[in-house]
Amino acid sequence: MIRFLHTADLHLDSPFKGITDMPITRLTELRESTFAAYEKLIHHAEKTTPDFVLIAGDIYDGEDRSLRAQMRFVKGLERLKRAEIPVFISHGNHDHLGGKWTRFQLPDNVTVFGPEVETAELVVHGQRIRIHGFSYKERHIKEAMIGRFPKSNREPGTIDIGMLHGSIAGEETHAVYAPFTTEALLEKGYQYWALGHIHKRQLLHNEPPIVYPGNLQGRHRNEQGVKGFYDVELELNQAALKFVPTSVLVFDEIEVDCKEISLANEWLIACQNTATEVVERNGSSILSVRNVKMSAEATHLFSGSSDDEWLEVLRESADPDVWFSELFVESQQRSSLSPESPLVRSVKEQMENWEEEDWRMVLQDVYQHARSGPYLFPLSSEMKEELRKEAGELISNELST
Structure with missing residues (x-):
């Protein structure tokens, strides 16, 4: 052996x-x-x-x-x-x-x-x-x-x-x-x-x-x-x-059932409890939060503040072993194509493998345009990440209409 x-x-x-x-x-x-x-x-x-x-x-x-x-x-x-x-x-x-x-x-x-x-x-x-x-x-x-x-x-x-x-x-x-x-x-x-x-x-x-x-x-x-x-x-x-x-930090996503949530502290407790389960299983984690099964009360609750504000409050109440990276709020009218469907995921992962030459080829019409080109900033890492997200959302929205 x-x-x-x-x-x-x-x-x-x-x-x-x-x-x-x-x-x-x-x-x-x-x-x-x-x-x-x-x-x-x-x-x-x-x-x-x-x-x-x-x-x-x-x-x-x-x-x-x-x-x-x-x-x-x-x-x-x-x-x-x-x-x-x-x-x-x-x-x-x-x-x-x-x-x-x-x-x-x-x-x-x-x-x-x-x-x-x-x-x-x-x-x-x-x-x-x-x-x-x-x-x-x-x-x-x-x-x-x-x-x-x-x-x-x-x-x-x-x-x-x-x-x-x-x-x-x-x-x-x-x-x-x-x-x-x-x-x-x-x-x-x-x-x-x-x-x-x-x-x-x-x-x-x-x-x-x-x-x-x-x-x-x-x-x-x-x-x-x-x-x-x-x-x-x-x-x-x-x-x-x-x-x-060997993971030092584990990326994961938690789903929070919001069908009976109408108060902010109820949501915070639900997030913390679910996150604790993940940490006990995987260790220190970076978590995306997805609100699902949104009731009318929950929809009204989250419409009162921006997602960034909710995320900031959640981070302040978080366990030291957790960092909440993103918040996704599922609408009551669910899209027929999930943002994490195989098609959307495939497109985003393909874009993650792009080198500079790939980005230049795809965006050359925009950056080489005589009128718009001179006014555009160089494409940063943050801009590329935002384009990946928007590409996934665009596919989801277009195929669900």
Whole structure:
């Protein structure tokens, strides 16, 4: 039996774009959260000494990775070297090999796959382990790279593991890179597939395991729930996966039933009680609040003040482990398309993956217009976040009429 850790999508030094209204202490904690989550991974490895660690892409948040992020990442790798733990890395679309950055020397316990599919070998407890993978040469890889992975030769005592940063062909909730099908992965005959790119934890297949561990730390309200990595025990024909949480702050949404609420303090108590349940389950949380089942009395109550005022009052009464980020008040005439329907969510998540060139292409008619262009401000992170929200609301409103 061998044991290894499978992680992906660290997104170290994520800027948490669009989150600006938090107190400085909370905002600092949030901006340090990707590093703190990575620290939990390293600490677990030092404590439990797995046979090796797999990192399946998007170590950094962008191709122009910061010196600070690189330094913190390398320091973690050096700790794993001192613990004699090999590390295998395949870079993804956010940290591709063509990015501009000042490179650090990696310790010699680290193997980084190149732009072509390669095979790294090691022997663990007398078993031969073959790890197959590649790194993105550039940000956009539309080719189905799975065709370049070798098939297992089924040698006795040999375990084959594939590392692939990509998405299922036809998947619509994320930008599609290095597309594959489950059937194509299974045809390779590997004992484990270590995937990356999708930030939601998913087990696509049980035997053999085809696994997305999700990211180490949620970065916005569309990445809800506890995040972490997998500690995997693997034999030739059997695997046991243990999820290890690393979230420092958990993004989530609570619904508050307002059908019998007519007073402000009733609503505050309902919010606090529901939030307490989330914190007891997940730890420190950043919560969106959605008022549902609005009665006439509740509608009249909330019409008396702006959503921002209600949110401010809620924050003042909140538990220290909770930050209320947004308030949504559901109208009595419910839209036939929820703001969090798969279609709306797909559009917003696609926009979250846009680079500067994508924004420029979409908005070029506005910014290059002879009359309006000279008077427009540069597109800030806050403006982009607002455009994402408005896009979701526009789709909901248009399709419900």
